[in-house]
Amino acid sequence: MEYPNYAPGALRFFDAPAQQRTIAESHVQPNVINGAAYRLNLIGCGMIGREHMRVATLLGKAVVNGVFDTSVESLEIASKDFSSYANTELVIYGSLEEACFDESVDALLICTPNFTHFEILQTAIKSGKALFLEKPMATDLFEAATVVALAQKYSNCIQLGMQYRYKSQYSEAFHLIKSMQVLGDVKTISMSEYRPPFLDKVNQWNKFNEKSGGTLVEKCCHYFDLINMMAQARPVRVFASGGQAVNFKDFSYQGKASDIDDNAFVIIEYDNGIRANFTLNMFCPELYEELIVVGSSGRITASEKSSFVDGRVSKATLVLENDAEAGEQIFDLTYADLVERSGHHGATFFEHMALIDRLDGKLTDSATPLQGLWALIVASAAQESIVSGAPTIIDDYITDLNLEDALK
Ligand SMILES: NC(=O)c1ccc[n+]([C@@H]2O[C@H](COP(=O)([O-])OP(=O)(O)OC[C@H]3O[C@@H](n4cnc5c(N)ncnc54)[C@H](O)[C@@H]3O)[C@@H](O)[C@H]2O)c1
Structure with missing residues (x-):
């Protein structure tokens, strides 16, 4: 059997199925921040938080507005990293509440350690904003089941960070x-x-x-x-x-x-x-x-x-x-290459495309x-x-x- 000849859009992210190495220019808009429709706040800017900041900026469809983190060192590393590739100011929040309830922001990305997810979500969900919650959603099944129940009643989306x-x-x-x-x-x-x-x-x-x-x-x-x-x-x-x-x-x-x-x-x-x-x-x-x-x-x-x-x-x-x-x-x-190197071999990039789709009100295949x-x-x-x-x-x-x- 020949390798399938996909109909256009069947694999939305591959433009040249025969080589599978290219990506449409329209998918990557490095630093096209002025045209970006959405503003994101990060809760936690350790390893994966910084990856999300870089990838969101690379994709260019949302601005990383600000961060809240309990570690001064993480904030310093993230601020320095951000200023090396972004041309916007990064807001550093003094509390979780300030980061969650900033009215200029459309979505909150929770990128803190697993054992903090459940508690942070209790505050974040009061914002009514779109939420992105890193995996695993919680450290035990009772908390995970509670998150499912909360999500069922939530008027906005909760996307999980299952980017594999x-x-x-x-x-x-x-x-x-x-x-x-x-x-x-x-x-x-x-x-x-x-x-x-x-x-x-x-x-x-x-x-x-x-x-x-x-x-x-x-x-x-x-x-x-x-x-x-x-x-x-x-x-x-x-x-x-x-x-x-x-x-x-x-x-x-x-x-x-x-x-x-x-x-x-x-x-x-x-x-x-x-x-x-x-x-x-x-x-x-x-x-x-x-x-x-x-x-x-x-x-x-x-x-x-x-x-x-x-x-x-x-x-x-x-x-x-x-x-x-x-x-x-x-x-x-x-x-x-550009996408491959941006984090988790490009998976994070497409996870962000899905997040933007969610913010646009589209259905996605995210978890x-x-x-x-x-x-x-x-x-x-x-x-x-x-x-x-x-x-x-x-x-x-x-x-x-x-x-x-x-x-x-
Ligand atoms: N999707 C993936 O493939 C992937 C990859 C790596 C990590 N993760 C997940 O992302 C989360 C973070 O992992 P990491 O590797 O970035 O860890 P990390 O330790 O590098 O970073 C976590 C950051 O959260 C901060 N933090 C801790 N408690 C906080 C709180 N209460 N409020 C605000 N900030 C707080 C820490 O100071 C730190 O800067 C974990 O849940 C992890 O499982 C997912």
């Missing part, structure tokens, strides 16, 4: 499998992430289960979101094994020893018969992610090789096997709080299974935690 949906290789795999049906019926889904250990964070919140929600919640909610979307069904049973084999075994902060897992194997069964697995290993020198989906008539392997080392190029590839005569068809899906909750249910059920040594039965788990109402 916008990685080129997954986005393309979804298009081929769901829209083009190139694999027939999906039967198995295998996802894996091999990567170096967690990076340093402000006050090292990501080294502790209590603050992050646990490794499978903190990091891997991205992958459970992708697997859930690919399965398009309700998870029934989750079985997992994992632990802390290498990383941060001698690490402590403020007298507390790190307790986060650095490797896991997770198996998920869905009510439509699809089986999925997820492999995590966080003590590798370089980053490698892979999604293998096998259907009744073919296989797709979508992968990304990248590095935390500056200057090492990343590469996104998709391999399609669904025609014995054609054999393996290999496609380089690496985004255009909803309900989808975020389902990703967390699988992640938490896997963590529960690691502790209990038995499979977690999702219906029982949901009943025990009183989550039914949030899932209606």
Whole structure:
């Protein structure tokens, strides 16, 4: 089978499907701030907050108006960084309330550590503004379910920061499998992430289960979101094994020893018969992610090789096997360089395009709080299974935690 000849707009962000390396000029308007329609405030300007500031400015469709952060050092770093590429003033707010209730601002991006999301959201939601909430939406399922309930009553949008949906290789795999049906019926889904250990964070919140929600919640909610979307069904049973084999075994902060897992194997069964697995290993020198989906008539392997080392190029590839005569068809899906380098291999850029679409009142494919909750249910059920040594039965788990109402 030939690589599909997409109708214009089928993949809205790729203009040249044969090469997949270009992006329309109209998508990137570096620093065209005067024409920007929206103003954004950031709550938290650590690593990902600064990435959002850079990407929003690169996209040029919204102005980064201001930031609130409890760390003077983070504010200094973010202000310096911002002044190196933007030509507007950055407002530094003295309180969360001032940042949330500034009437000149259209949207609030909550980019603080996981354990603060729920509390900050309680204030942010009173603003009535569009909200962007970084993943994971909360550190426990009760809080996540409460966010879903709040979102159902909220008159504006709440977009979750599940930007792996916008990685080129997954986005393309979804298009081929769901829209083009190139694999027939999906039967198995295998996802894996091999990567170096967690990076340093402000006050090292990501080294502790209590603050992050646990490794499978903190990091891997991205992958459970992708697997859930690919399965398009309700998870029934989750079985997992994992632990802390290498990383941060001698690490402590403020007298507390790190307790986060650095490797896991997770198996998920869905009510439509699809089986999925997820492999995590966080003590590798370089980053490698892979999604293998096998259907009744073919296989797709979508992968990304990248590095935390500056200057090492990343590469996104998709391999399609669904025609014995054609054999393996290999496609380089690496985004255009400008976009690729802007953060998370271009995924953040398209996440911001979706945010602008939301602000324009359009429907988008960004993650909803309900989808975020389902990703967390699988992640938490896997963590529960690691502790209990038995499979977690999702219906029982949901009943025990009183989550039914949030899932209606
Ligand atoms: N979508 C993704 O791929 C992705 C990638 C990285 C991080 N994240 C998420 O983004 C969030 C932030 O991660 P990070 O890597 O930027 O962490 P970080 O530690 O680098 O930055 C967090 C910032 O929030 C500030 N902060 C802490 N408590 C605050 C409060 N109550 N009010 C205001 N500011 C506060 C800190 O001072 C710090 O500057 C986390 O939820 C993380 O899981 C998502």
